[in-house]
Amino acid sequence: MIVINHRSFLDPLVVVTLCRRYGVWPYTLAREDFFDKPLSRTVLRVLRAIPALRGRSAMGGLRRAERLLAQGQVVVIAAEGRIVPDHERPDGIGELRGGAAWLAYLTSEMVVLTLTGTDDVWPVERTLPRWKTLDRPIVTVRARRVPLDPGLRGRAITTLIRATMSELIDDA
Template sequence: MSAEGKSVRNCSGTGKMHAFRCERRDYLTHGVGEYPLPIRVLHAIVFFLIWLFCRIKWRTRFYGMDELVEHVRDRGSVIVMNHVSMIDPVATVVYLGMRGVTVRPIYKSEFDRIGPAKFFFPRMGAIPIERGSADINALRAAKDALGRGECVLIYPEGTRVKSDEQEVEIHGGFSMIAQMGRSDVVPAAIVGAADPYKTRPTRGKRPLVTFGRPITFESLGVKGRKAQMAEMERAAMAEVYRLRDELRVENPGLW
């Protein structure tokens, strides 16, 4: 077989991956555990270094992580969280990764305009999505990830929220991904993340993250696919904000 034929065979989306033959899209159609050995080694080194930095600089504290780790041991879940800083996905993905949980964050494809991000993000398991459109490739990649037992991390607010006065449009695609992947949704909340824009007095504080109980479509008490998706969007985000407000009350001064 020619070298070209081997390349197609090894990186067709279902075959064995090769570190020097795979295209960017192959990192979306394969599980992180299927990545080529050099990429998995790089993945482990990067995660350890970021985890170590987080332990020293940010010292993020998690609540409900043990329960989440146990819950997703044999299945994938869609995790939805409020978004206040770029620290949010970094700390969440890395800390869970160090506990053996593969989390694939959804990120807006605009970041791909940054060369290093376009190369690095997919190789770390992230999934780009074209906002404002039915991005079939992203939906399929997220659905397949759930089927493999990987978690998918989504920020339905779509952007970093810097104040309670900021208008936020909730992007409800996470309920469709959960339904496609036959998954539940785990609400999560974060407060106290360092703020690189210095718009809030939280810089240097310890971020706090809490994971809520999984919400299943069966528990919603609603019939019909569209009605279930709409109710999941409402219930999950209501729980995200309840958890966030609870953290704020228990930790005055953290936003």
């Protein structure tokens, strides 16, 4: 399982590209409504995206991710559950949701991966990324393998994810 922060639509593309470079073909979770548009649906299928609903229906996507993890597959999940605008992450990380912690009980370790600079390349308010800029933004990716104690559950895992992300972002 790979747990990422989420600043831009570019994040899953960067993570999947890096994983595939190393021979790993992960599944990602993506908002279900993104599958409604033909172009984004095609991109999401290439990324092996799992439709994720919100609220009470969110468990459907998490259960599919759970089955994939149980089969030995790699699943990428954004711990924040959504793209977090800059003003909602004063310390570099937004509020973490429970999905990553809920899935973590199936694994003995996870990789926590942080991305910075992706929101400079593809800001939330833009339909497409910036292709040409005079001042090229720098995207930084940092990762750490985190072993999981079988006794850890819920908030303890969320706290571990947040602390690891914070350290990785501070190193950037």
